[in-house]
Amino acid sequence: MSNIQSKSRKQAGISGSTEQPNKEVGLIVVEVDPPSAASVAPWYAVADLVDAFAIHLPPDSTADPLRLASFVFATQPGWVAKLMCVRDTLVRPFGIKTATKLRTEQRTSGAQHIGIFRVFDCDESEVVLGEDDRHLDFRVSVLHQSQMKSDGAWDARLIVTTVVRCHNWLGRLYITAIRYFHRRVVIASLQHAARRGWPEA
Secondary structure (H helix, E strand, O other): OOHHHHHHOOOOOOOOOOOOOHHHHOOOEEEOOOOOOOOOHHHHHHOOEEEEEEEEEOOOEOOOHHHHHHHHHOOOOHHHHHHHHHHHHHHHHHOOOOHHHHHHHHHHHOOOEEOOEEEEEEOOOEEEEEEEOOOEEEEEEEEEEEEEOOOOOEEEEEEEEEEEEEOOHHHHHHHHHHHHHHHHHHHHHHHHHHHHOOOEO
Protein backbone atom coordinates (compact mmCIF):
# COMPACT_ATOMS: atom_id res chain seq x y z
CA MET A 1 0.00 0.00 0.00
CA SER A 2 1.42 3.42 -0.96
CA ASN A 3 2.20 6.20 1.51
CA ILE A 4 -0.73 8.20 0.15
CA GLN A 5 -3.09 5.30 0.82
CA SER A 6 -1.74 4.71 4.34
CA LYS A 7 -2.09 8.37 5.32
CA SER A 8 -5.48 8.79 3.72
CA ARG A 9 -7.40 5.77 4.98
CA LYS A 10 -8.38 7.48 8.24
CA GLN A 11 -9.44 10.63 6.35
CA ALA A 12 -11.63 8.54 4.05
CA GLY A 13 -13.32 6.81 6.96
CA ILE A 14 -11.57 3.46 6.48
CA SER A 15 -10.16 1.83 9.61
CA GLY A 16 -8.32 -1.36 10.50
CA SER A 17 -4.90 -2.85 9.90
CA THR A 18 -3.06 -2.69 6.60
CA GLU A 19 -3.22 -6.50 6.33
CA GLN A 20 -6.66 -6.98 4.77
CA PRO A 21 -8.37 -10.13 3.58
CA ASN A 22 -8.56 -10.16 -0.22
CA LYS A 23 -12.31 -9.52 -0.24
CA GLU A 24 -11.79 -6.28 1.71
CA VAL A 25 -8.84 -4.87 -0.22
CA GLY A 26 -11.07 -3.92 -3.15
CA LEU A 27 -13.31 -1.87 -0.83
CA ILE A 28 -10.58 0.47 0.40
CA VAL A 29 -11.24 4.08 -0.62
CA VAL A 30 -8.45 6.58 -0.02
CA GLU A 31 -8.37 10.34 -0.22
CA VAL A 32 -5.70 11.45 -2.68
CA ASP A 33 -4.33 14.68 -4.07
CA PRO A 34 -6.56 16.00 -6.86
CA PRO A 35 -4.94 14.63 -10.04
CA SER A 36 -3.22 17.09 -12.33
CA ALA A 37 -4.27 14.90 -15.27
CA ALA A 38 -7.97 15.59 -14.65
CA SER A 39 -9.77 17.94 -17.03
CA VAL A 40 -11.08 19.88 -14.03
CA ALA A 41 -7.55 20.75 -12.83
CA PRO A 42 -7.86 24.42 -13.99
CA TRP A 43 -10.68 24.79 -11.43
CA TYR A 44 -8.53 23.81 -8.44
CA ALA A 45 -7.02 27.23 -7.74
CA VAL A 46 -10.36 29.06 -7.62
CA ALA A 47 -12.66 26.34 -6.28
CA ASP A 48 -14.54 26.57 -2.99
CA LEU A 49 -14.39 22.78 -2.62
CA VAL A 50 -11.88 20.33 -4.07
CA ASP A 51 -11.45 16.71 -3.06
CA ALA A 52 -10.50 13.43 -4.69
CA PHE A 53 -11.03 9.80 -3.68
CA ALA A 54 -9.52 6.70 -5.28
CA ILE A 55 -10.27 2.99 -5.30
CA HIS A 56 -8.28 0.18 -6.91
CA LEU A 57 -9.89 -1.80 -9.70
CA PRO A 58 -9.51 -5.55 -10.34
CA PRO A 59 -7.36 -6.58 -13.33
CA ASP A 60 -10.31 -7.74 -15.43
CA SER A 61 -12.40 -4.57 -15.00
CA THR A 62 -13.24 -2.25 -17.86
CA ALA A 63 -11.16 0.86 -18.50
CA ASP A 64 -14.11 2.69 -20.06
CA PRO A 65 -14.70 5.76 -17.85
CA LEU A 66 -18.28 6.18 -19.05
CA ARG A 67 -19.19 2.63 -18.04
CA LEU A 68 -17.40 3.04 -14.71
CA ALA A 69 -19.08 6.38 -13.95
CA SER A 70 -22.48 4.93 -14.85
CA PHE A 71 -21.83 1.96 -12.58
CA VAL A 72 -20.91 4.23 -9.65
CA PHE A 73 -23.56 6.92 -9.95
CA ALA A 74 -26.56 5.34 -11.68
CA THR A 75 -27.12 2.90 -8.78
CA GLN A 76 -26.16 4.13 -5.32
CA PRO A 77 -26.78 2.90 -1.76
CA GLY A 78 -30.41 3.24 -0.64
CA TRP A 79 -29.60 5.70 2.12
CA VAL A 80 -28.15 8.11 -0.46
CA ALA A 81 -31.56 8.46 -2.11
CA LYS A 82 -33.15 9.17 1.27
CA LEU A 83 -30.46 11.76 2.00
CA MET A 84 -31.14 13.43 -1.34
CA CYS A 85 -34.85 13.71 -0.46
CA VAL A 86 -33.94 15.51 2.78
CA ARG A 87 -31.49 17.71 0.91
CA ASP A 88 -34.10 18.64 -1.72
CA THR A 89 -36.63 19.61 0.94
CA LEU A 90 -34.12 21.88 2.67
CA VAL A 91 -32.72 23.64 -0.42
CA ARG A 92 -35.94 24.11 -2.43
CA PRO A 93 -36.88 27.42 -0.71
CA PHE A 94 -33.47 28.89 -1.60
CA GLY A 95 -33.67 28.25 -5.32
CA ILE A 96 -30.98 25.57 -5.45
CA LYS A 97 -31.80 22.92 -8.03
CA THR A 98 -33.37 19.78 -6.61
CA ALA A 99 -32.93 16.27 -8.01
CA THR A 100 -36.51 16.43 -9.28
CA LYS A 101 -35.83 19.66 -11.15
CA LEU A 102 -32.66 18.22 -12.65
CA ARG A 103 -34.54 15.17 -13.91
CA THR A 104 -37.20 17.43 -15.44
CA GLU A 105 -34.55 19.47 -17.24
CA GLN A 106 -33.01 16.29 -18.63
CA ARG A 107 -36.09 15.61 -20.72
CA THR A 108 -35.59 18.76 -22.79
CA SER A 109 -31.84 19.39 -22.56
CA GLY A 110 -30.78 16.91 -25.22
CA ALA A 111 -27.56 16.31 -23.26
CA GLN A 112 -26.31 12.94 -22.09
CA HIS A 113 -26.74 12.24 -18.37
CA ILE A 114 -25.61 9.71 -15.79
CA GLY A 115 -28.17 9.65 -13.02
CA ILE A 116 -29.00 13.31 -12.38
CA PHE A 117 -25.60 14.51 -13.61
CA ARG A 118 -25.01 16.02 -17.05
CA VAL A 119 -22.05 14.67 -19.03
CA PHE A 120 -19.87 17.63 -19.97
CA ASP A 121 -16.94 15.78 -21.50
CA CYS A 122 -15.70 12.25 -22.13
CA ASP A 123 -12.56 10.68 -23.58
CA GLU A 124 -10.76 7.34 -23.35
CA SER A 125 -9.73 7.80 -19.71
CA GLU A 126 -12.09 10.34 -18.14
CA VAL A 127 -15.70 11.47 -18.02
CA VAL A 128 -16.67 14.84 -16.53
CA LEU A 129 -20.12 15.23 -14.98
CA GLY A 130 -21.71 18.24 -13.32
CA GLU A 131 -24.25 21.01 -13.30
CA ASP A 132 -24.37 24.80 -13.43
CA ASP A 133 -26.66 26.76 -11.12
CA ARG A 134 -27.06 30.40 -10.19
CA HIS A 135 -25.50 29.78 -6.78
CA LEU A 136 -22.68 27.44 -7.80
CA ASP A 137 -21.19 25.29 -10.55
CA PHE A 138 -19.76 21.86 -9.88
CA ARG A 139 -17.88 19.21 -11.82
CA VAL A 140 -17.14 15.58 -11.01
CA SER A 141 -14.20 13.99 -12.82
CA VAL A 142 -14.21 10.19 -13.04
CA LEU A 143 -10.68 9.32 -14.13
CA HIS A 144 -9.28 5.87 -14.90
CA GLN A 145 -5.54 5.55 -14.35
CA SER A 146 -3.31 2.53 -14.81
CA GLN A 147 0.40 1.74 -14.65
CA MET A 148 2.53 -1.34 -15.01
CA LYS A 149 3.94 -2.81 -11.80
CA SER A 150 7.41 -4.29 -11.41
CA ASP A 151 6.04 -7.80 -11.97
CA GLY A 152 4.55 -6.79 -15.31
CA ALA A 153 0.95 -6.70 -14.12
CA TRP A 154 -1.22 -3.63 -14.54
CA ASP A 155 -2.37 -1.66 -11.52
CA ALA A 156 -5.56 0.31 -12.18
CA ARG A 157 -7.54 2.71 -10.05
CA LEU A 158 -10.54 5.00 -10.38
CA ILE A 159 -10.28 8.56 -9.07
CA VAL A 160 -13.40 10.64 -8.42
CA THR A 161 -12.58 14.34 -8.10
CA THR A 162 -15.18 16.93 -7.14
CA VAL A 163 -14.71 20.66 -7.67
CA VAL A 164 -17.23 23.35 -6.77
CA ARG A 165 -17.11 27.02 -7.69
CA CYS A 166 -19.57 29.24 -5.79
CA HIS A 167 -21.08 32.44 -7.15
CA ASN A 168 -22.41 33.96 -3.93
CA TRP A 169 -22.70 33.57 -0.16
CA LEU A 170 -25.63 31.16 -0.44
CA GLY A 171 -23.56 28.80 -2.56
CA ARG A 172 -20.72 28.93 -0.04
CA LEU A 173 -23.13 28.33 2.86
CA TYR A 174 -24.60 25.34 1.05
CA ILE A 175 -21.17 23.80 0.41
CA THR A 176 -20.19 24.27 4.05
CA ALA A 177 -23.37 22.53 5.17
CA ILE A 178 -23.09 19.50 2.87
CA ARG A 179 -19.30 19.02 2.78
CA TYR A 180 -19.26 16.15 5.30
CA PHE A 181 -22.20 14.35 3.67
CA HIS A 182 -20.69 14.80 0.20
CA ARG A 183 -17.53 12.98 1.29
CA ARG A 184 -19.50 10.12 2.82
CA VAL A 185 -21.62 9.76 -0.33
CA VAL A 186 -18.58 9.55 -2.63
CA ILE A 187 -16.87 6.97 -0.40
CA ALA A 188 -20.04 4.90 0.00
CA SER A 189 -20.80 5.02 -3.73
CA LEU A 190 -17.35 3.70 -4.65
CA GLN A 191 -17.57 0.94 -2.05
CA HIS A 192 -21.09 0.04 -3.16
CA ALA A 193 -19.85 -0.32 -6.73
CA ALA A 194 -16.96 -2.52 -5.59
CA ARG A 195 -19.29 -4.80 -3.61
CA ARG A 196 -21.54 -5.25 -6.63
CA GLY A 197 -18.54 -6.16 -8.80
CA TRP A 198 -16.99 -3.81 -11.34
CA PRO A 199 -18.04 -4.27 -14.99
CA GLU A 200 -15.57 -6.37 -16.92
CA ALA A 201 -13.64 -5.34 -20.02
